[in-house]
Amino acid sequence: MPHKFMLGTFRHGTHPPASKGTADIPLSPAEVPEEIRLPLSQHIGAPAREIVSVGDRVLEGQLVAEPSGYVSAAVHSPVSGIVRGFVTLPTATGGKCRHIVIENDFLYEKSFLAPLPEDADAEAIKARIAEAGIVGMGGAGFPTHIKLSPRGGADILVVNGAECEPYITCDCRLMTEKAEEVADGVRLLKRALGAEKAFIAVEDNKREAVAALRPFEGDGLEVVRLRVKYPQGAEKQLIYAVTGRKVPPGALPADVGCVVDNVHTAYAVSRAVRCGEPLYMRALTVAGGGVEKQGNFWVRSGTPYSFVYEKTRGDLAETVTDKVISGGPMMGFAQAGLEACCTKTTSALLFLDAKQISRAAASECINCGRCFRSCPMFLSPREIEHAVLDEDFARAEKLNVNACIECGTCSYVCPAKRPLVQAVRLAKKTLRRGGGK
Amino acid sequence: MSKYIVSASPHITSPATTRRIMLDVIIALLPALVAAMLLYGFYTLFMAVLSVGTAVFCEWLFNVITRRRQTVGDLSAIVTGLILALNLPPVVPFYVPMVGAAFAIIIVKMLFGGIGRNFANPAITARIFLMLAWAGVMTRFVAPIDLSDGANLFVYFKEALNIDLPAAITTATPFDAVKQALESGANPAEGLSALDMFLGRIGGSAGEVSTLAVLIGGIYLAVRRVIDVRIPVIYISAVAVFTAIFYADTGYVGEYVWTYLLGGGLVFGAVFMATDYSTSPKGGVAVLIYGVGLGLLTVIIRKFGSMNEGVSYAVLLMNIVTPLLDRIRPRPFGTPRVKLSDKWLAWKRNRARKKESAAEGGECVA
Numbered sequence: 001m002p003h004k005f006m007l008g009t010f011r012h013g014t015h016p017p018a019s020k021g022t023a024d025i026p027l028s029p030a031e032v033p034e035e036i037r038l039p040l041s042q043h044i045g046a047p048a049r050e051i052v053s054v055g056d057r058v059l060e061g062q063l064v065a066e067p068s069g070y071v072s073a074a075v076h077s078p079v080s081g082i083v084r085g086f087v088t089l090p091t092a093t094g095g096k097c098r099h100i101v102i103e104n105d106f107l108y109e110k111s112f113l114a115p116l117p118e119d120a121d122a123e124a125i126k127a128r129i130a131e132a133g134i135v136g137m138g139g140a141g142f143p144t145h146i147k148l149s150p151r152g153g154a155d156i157l158v159v160n161g162a163e164c165e166p167y168i169t170c171d172c173r174l175m176t177e178k179a180e181e182v183a184d185g186v187r188l189l190k191r192a193l194g195a196e197k198a199f200i201a202v203e204d205n206k207r208e209a210v211a212a213l214r215p216f217e218g219d220g221l222e223v224v225r226l227r228v229k230y231p232q233g234a235e236k237q238l239i240y241a242v243t244g245r246k247v248p249p250g251a252l253p254a255d256v257g258c259v260v261d262n263v264h265t266a267y268a269v270s271r272a273v274r275c276g277e278p279l280y281m282r283a284l285t286v287a288g289g290g291v292e293k294q295g296n297f298w299v300r301s302g303t304p305y306s307f308v309y310e311k312t313r314g315d316l317a318e319t320v321t322d323k324v325i326s327g328g329p330m331m332g333f334a335q336a337g338l339e340a341c342c343t344k345t346t347s348a349l350l351f352l353d354a355k356q357i358s359r360a361a362a363s364e365c366i367n368c369g370r371c372f373r374s375c376p377m378f379l380s381p382r383e384i385e386h387a388v389l390d391e392d393f394a395r396a397e398k399l400n401v402n403a404c405i406e407c408g409t410c411s412y413v414c415p416a417k418r419p420l421v422q423a424v425r426l427a428k429k430t431l432r433r434g435g436g437k
Numbered sequence: 438m439s440k441y442i443v444s445a446s447p448h449i450t451s452p453a454t455t456r457r458i459m460l461d462v463i464i465a466l467l468p469a470l471v472a473a474m475l476l477y478g479f480y481t482l483f484m485a486v487l488s489v490g491t492a493v494f495c496e497w498l499f500n501v502i503t504r505r506r507q508t509v510g511d512l513s514a515i516v517t518g519l520i521l522a523l524n525l526p527p528v529v530p531f532y533v534p535m536v537g538a539a540f541a542i543i544i545v546k547m548l549f550g551g552i553g554r555n556f557a558n559p560a561i562t563a564r565i566f567l568m569l570a571w572a573g574v575m576t577r578f579v580a581p582i583d584l585s586d587g588a589n590l591f592v593y594f595k596e597a598l599n600i601d602l603p604a605a606i607t608t609a610t611p612f613d614a615v616k617q618a619l620e621s622g623a624n625p626a627e628g629l630s631a632l633d634m635f636l637g638r639i640g641g642s643a644g645e646v647s648t649l650a651v652l653i654g655g656i657y658l659a660v661r662r663v664i665d666v667r668i669p670v671i672y673i674s675a676v677a678v679f680t681a682i683f684y685a686d687t688g689y690v691g692e693y694v695w696t697y698l699l700g701g702g703l704v705f706g707a708v709f710m711a712t713d714y715s716t717s718p719k720g721g722v723a724v725l726i727y728g729v730g731l732g733l734l735t736v737i738i739r740k741f742g743s744m745n746e747g748v749s750y751a752v753l754l755m756n757i758v759t760p761l762l763d764r765i766r767p768r769p770f771g772t773p774r775v776k777l778s779d780k781w782l783a784w785k786r787n788r789a790r791k792k793e794s795a796a797e798g799g800e801c802v803a
Contacts, residue, residue: 011770016449166449236771246771324441329448336443357442358450363511366455366553369665369719378767380719403769408447415453416553422445 007204008241009227012376014409016166016230016330018205019356022287022294023169027177030284030297031311034104036079037089038064038302041097042343043141045071048133050100056083059111061278064100067130073143074133076278077102078300080109092305092326092340093333099341102302113276125192125273132272133344134279138233138262139327141345144269147261148192150254157190157198158242158253161263162226162233164203165328168348170283171263173296175202175209178267181274183216185266188273190220193259199224199242200263203232230330231407235260237376249377249403264347279344286312290321290351299342306338308349323357325350330408360417371410371420377403381410381420388423396427404428455552459512461663465654466519466709472650473643476581477527480593481643485522488534492518495542505551513552517541520560520709523644524702524749525567528593529574536570537563557756558713561706561749568749578640580608608640611700612746615693619740626692634699645702655708667724668717669707675732676703683740697739701746707731710748716756723762730755 041047048065058064058077065075077100084101091097116128130145138160159182163171175182182200190198201224202210213223226232226241236247238260245256253260264282271277284299292314299308305324324335327348342349371381379400387395401424410420473481496514500507518538525534541563549555568575579596582589596606611629618625633639637647645651658664677694684693697703711717711731718727731751738747768774 014451016451240770248771248773249769251771318440322442323444323448325446325448329446331446332448333446334443334448335441337440352448357448359442360450360454363455364508364551364553366458366513367715368458369714370453372719377770379769380766383763399766400769403772412447412449413451413453415451415455415458417450417454419445421447425445 007225007227008201009229009232010237010240010376012374012378012409013229013231013237014374014413015228016412018228019166019287019329020169020172020205022167022285022296023172023206023208025169025173025295027170027173027283027296027298030299030303030308032079032104032106032300033303033307035084036077036081036102036104036300036302037087037099037304037341038075038078038102039089039091039097039099039341039343040065040075041091041095042075042301042345043073043135043143045069045073045143047097048072048075050086050098052083052100054083054085057081058083058102059109061113061280062111063278064102067143071143071146073135073141074131074278075100075301076133076280078280078302079104080107081105089341090337090339092335092343092346099302113272113278115276116273120188120273122192122194125188125269128272129192129269132268132278134265134268134272135344136262137264137268137282137345137347139331139345139347141343144261144265147259148189150252150259152254153257154193154254154259155196155257156243156245156259157186157193157195158239158258158260159186159189159198159200159263159266160233160235160238160260161200161202161206161209162238163206164228164230164232164234165330165332165348167287167350168285168328169287170285170296170347172206172209174267174283175200175206175263176212179209179212179216181270182263182267183213183221184274185268185270186221187219188269189261189266195259196220197222201226201238201242203228230409230412231376231405234376234405234407236405249400282342282344282346284308284342284346285348286351287348288321288351289353289356290316290324292316299346301341301343303342304338305335305340305342305349308342309338309351313351320353321351322354323350323352325352329357330412331406358417362418363416365414365416365418368415370413370415374409374413376407376409377405379404381424382418384427385418385420385423388427393427393430396424397431401427402431455511455513458663459516461658461661462516462709463512463519465657465663466516466523466644468650468653469523469644469647469705470519472637472647473523473527474590475584476637476646477579477643478582478590478593480591480597481522481527483594484525484529484531484534484643485519487531488522488525488538489515489518491535491538492521492542495539496547499543499547503547508551511552514542517546517559521563523705524560524564524642526575526578526641527643528577528579528597529571530597533567533571533574537567540566553715555715556760557753558710558716561710561752561756565749565753577607578610578642579606580640581638610640611696612641615696615700618689619687622687624689624692625696626689629696631695631699634696639700641700642702642705645705648699648704651705651708655704658708658712664708664712665717665719665724667721668712668728669704671725671728672707672711672731672735673698673703675729676735677732679732679736683736697736701739702748703735703746706748706752710752711755713756716759718759718762718765720763720765720767723759723765726765727755727759727762730758 046069541559545559734751
């Protein structure tokens with residue numbers, strides 16, 4: 001429970017080294033490639049359907065693919081140029097999806113939506129969020145306009161600026177440099193949701209961001225400092241830390257009257273409402289021992305990872321990079337190659353060297369109980385792993401494996417380096433397919 | 438073939454390793470080992486070397502014979518050997534620690550699957566085995582040596598092989614006196630000094646006598662977050678409380694409490710043996726039951742049993758209960774509390790339905 005004199009937090013969790021060396025590097029525009037490969041699936045749900053054809057000229061911010069279902073989101077061109085074709089490429093999360101290839105003409109001719117009036121009502125804001133293709137930018141990419149219409153409503157909006165993953169600093173920079181727009185976006189989201197209160201929750205290692213946001217407090221908007229602990233930014237843990245409400249396993253935040261949005265989403269909402277700018281550009285942290293020019297960049301969707309690497313690698317040898325991670329080191333996705341492209345949800349690209357990654361082999365479980373004592377969901381990872389190794393998925397289900405949020409804390413703390421959260425994923429997947437009988 | 442390493446998240450792991458944890462336990466045992474040498478001379482070190490050496494050799498040999506991955510590198514065999522040696526009387530024949538260590542490693546640890554799989558603490562079980570096998574040498578204790586003469590550090594080497602030690606060097610442990618006092622109704626602390634017991638200037642097992650040295654190791658383990666501090670705290674508190682309750686009618690409650698806390702290897706057992714990972718429970722409620730159970734059993738054995746101390750048996754018995762205690766699991770975060778009465782009703786409904794379906798299906802239910 002949050003307390004007046006204490007920083008809000010949750011029980012259990014762990015403390016990976018912050019490694020946030022890029023926190024003081026201001027955001028700067030990234031270079032833009034000649035060829036943009038724009039993924040049509042940058043969100044959870046049905047991929048967008050393209051509405052342009054080969055040879056069309058498109059403008060920066062122009063709608064090029066429309067939502068193809070209820071849970072889907074619009075996609076806009078990040079540059080002006082000519083549509084050169086459609087290709088299927090791997091995505092950062094290990095799947096494949098259709099991409100629009102756009103040849104950049106470097107003219108950056110814009111085609112934005114009309115700004116909304118100052119007193120736009122909830123419906124108008126929600127419609128604009130859908131039009132602008134805004135999705136949850138914390139990583140999951142759930143279309144934001146759907147989240148803003150929960151059944152039964154919500155009285156609290158929690159805006160997630162925890163950024164508890166190591167290395168990632170783009171949200172910190174965004175809050176520090178664009179505090180006014182972030183706060184404005186939060187107020188717009190609050191209005192769209194009809195919430196009574198909005199909290200911007202920030203881990204206490206981002207004092208600069210808190211100081212920048214403070215002047216915009218008041219009128220139902222509050223900045224909350226949270227204890228530095230992983231996974232502080234996990235939805236359920238965040239809601240508990242800020243409001244003291246507990247989201248039951250299998251339930252949604254809206255079931256306890258809360259909606260959580262990322263700070264970057266709030267910023268995108270402000271831009272879409274005030275300037276009519278659709279979402280096609282975001283802040284990205286590039287870090288790790290494999291790149292010389294670490295930092296935070298405004299990067300356009302559809303920028304290939306290989307291009308980002310080329311522009312930031314500097315004089316370092318390619319062999320220095322041992323592992324490429326899209327996202328943070330706790331929950332991000334390791335990349336086999338650099339074919340994938342940046343999306344609305346790509347918060348970080350890490351080029352880690354041998355010293356920055358763990359390659360320890362698993363040994364026998366010594367039953368120390370560290371996984372059990374640090375699990376933020378109060379599960380027993382070692383027992384779940386035993387069940388999985390026995391291929392007894394029914395037992396794993398009884399051990400509430402489906403309540404796991406896959407934050408990776410158990411695998412991180414394990415002294416025997418056992419793949420605990422990995423076993424959980426296997427169990428969940430098998431159970432989803434109807435296994436475990 | 439990918440240029441980069443591809444694996445599932447998380448991509449980083451904490452610096453904690455099994456080997457580092459075992460190294461911490463070894464470091465924490467060093468004050469007790471040093472205290473044992475200062476109190477009883479270098480023969481205790483000799484015993485520790487034999488015990489550790491045998492433990493490591495047995496684990497290595499077992500892995501070689503059964504063609505398993507070699508595990509001596511995790512240092513856990515050293516911990517077991519060291520704890521066993523510090524649990525023995527300061528002067529026992531050299532083969533006693535060796536047989537004990539071999540028993541601990543082969544029978545109690547490796548045959549049950551090695552590290553993390555043993556159901557009972559190897560060192561404690563081995564000690565109990567040795568007490569049954571060599572009851573005589575396992576219950577004879579010697580007085581601390583006089584350090585003013587350096588030659589005394591080696592004095593016990595020549596006595597070690599004698600089954601009957603000269604009466605001049607044997608001594609009673611404070612607990613013999615406490616036990617007699619219990620029967621006669623006298624003051625149990627008569628002639629005992631709390632300071633001597635705290636420092637270890639008494640007869641007793643080599644590494645257990647110096648509460649001070651054990652506490653230094655315990656604090657180190659707590660600071661390094663190696664052990665679950667709740668276990669020793671609850672255990673020792675429970676011993677104090679139950680002693681006060683069980684001895685309320687003796688008129689010497691205070692004396693019983695402090696002799697019980699400082700003697701009989703309680704602190705050593707609470708810090709180094711009750712906290713053994715694979716044989717202690719993990720959950721909050723389970724730890725509470727475990728600690729209170731340990732305290733209760735220890736006091737019961739001390740008061741009603743024929744043995745003086747009781748820590749070993751209490752730990753062994755609670756080790757056996759641990760798998761049951763581990764079944765007490767917390768509700769996943771956010772799960773609403775279910776009333777006990779509702780749980781009971783659900784269980785009854787479930788049972789009735791099972792019976793019904795069994796009857797319908799014509800299955801034979803034994």
